[in-house]
Amino acid sequence: MSDEQLLSHLDAAYNLARWLMGNSADAEDVVQEAYVRALAGADRFRGGDQRAWLLAIVRNACYSSHRRQRVRQATDFDETMHGEDTVTPSPEQRAIDRDTGRRVRLAVERLAPDFREVIVLREFEGLSYKQIADVVAAPVGTVMSRLSRARAQLQAALTEDGGRP
């Protein structure tokens, strides 16, 4: 495994962190921490899928960060998540919300973390079920059922949204 390969996954690492942390400052901190962890534990990487291995480290760093924040501020994971991006929409905001990309983005942000991460890994990062299972440390069957429930929630949210004037 070369450093170039490790660096080539930076955007994927940041994308996952940004989705799980909810803001760019925390996402950047987490990605830096994940690379330090990855380099320190690099000898433990024994072939297999390097991107999935790195994303698992990023995910763990996100969860650790949320745990630390919860202890510090006694805030809940989801409150932290939605602190920045889901403020009460202004009329202008509503106009932008009609844009599909943004509506879908908000719907993904409102998913519970367990559901959000499988959607991000599958739909945005293109990981296979097996790779997602490795990243989130759950059996493939669990990944499939989380994906399915996440999609049902997204479909419901988007149908609701679309019905609004």
Place this chain on the structure above:
Amino acid sequence: MTCEDAERLVEAYADGELALEGTLALEGHVDRCEACAARLVRVRVLKDALRAVPSFRAPEALAAHVRATVAAAPPRHAPAMWTRRRRWQPWLAAAASLAVVSLGLMAVVRQRASLADAATTEAVIEGHVRSLMAGHLTDVASTDRHTVKPWFAGRVDFSPTVVDLASDGFPLIGGRLDYINHHAAAALVYKHREHAINVFAWPQASGAPSHVTRSDARGYHVISWTRGGVVVWIVSDLALAELEQFATRLDAAMHD
């Protein structure tokens, strides 16, 4: 297939995660059942909508910081040749302990390794395209691995592991002799739906670390790894997730 089965499988189908048998059964059911066809459309509409969400890209400041972190980390694995020489020649070990010398050399070795990988990527894609264009996919056309494997005896200087992945939806089509980077390679050909997958294998020359690379040039996906002294490169125009699935199955079956 019942609607209950279809409901369970429709997402895996849309995700390209169903094996051939499930794929055919589901397609057959969806052709006949409007409710399940609508279900599939809903999944696809959602997948398309998600595609419209732009990904977050790492800010340049973060990229610079991470590059610095990676550069500052001590080298984790010296290439085998270097390790050997260091063991034999203690004076070289002393020189290597000078950070400047060591880092400079590592940079050169790494750069060479990535250049070699890029060249091999090009070579295997060319091999793949050539095999399709020339209509010369196989020298030995057989779905029987016991026919394909002995065919390579005397043609390549190692005995390639030939596995059949038909039950996973990737039937073996045959084998071919090919040349990648001036050495003979065993080329095994698999199919998934109408897509050909070329698997190139040759013996590992030196103790390169096992690695997986994935490149995407001209719409082809390439995955490679080294295990058990054999270098394996696979190339196809299949969706990356499907090719990864194939790679996982192939690697597992080869080392069963």
